[in-house]
Amino acid sequence: MWLHRVSGMVVLVTTLLYGIVGYVKLMLVKDDVHAPMGIAVTSVVFLLAITGVVTRLRLLRGEGN
Numbered sequence: 202m203w204l205h206r207v208s209g210m211v212v213l214v215t216t217l218l219y220g221i222v223g224y225v226k227l228m229l230v231k232d233d234v235h236a237p238m239g240i241a242v243t244s245v246v247f248l249l250a251i252t253g254v255v256t257r258l259r260l261l262r263g264e265g266n
Contacts, residue, residue, distance in 0.1 A: 223236075
């Protein structure tokens with residue numbers, strides 16, 4: 202369980218870091234195909250991490266009932 206949490210946090214932090222740094226360097230979405238794709242990947246990874254946290258919280262709450 203700890204390995205899953207740590208690896209998820211590493212993936213989340215590195216993706217957000219590189220996504221934000223890339224967006225700040227561009228300061229706008231140019232006509233390059235990589236810019237919108239980078240924003241999409243950053244958003245999907247963030248949503249995936251959030252759903253993992255929500256699922257874990259629901260599992261913990263479900264065991265108590």
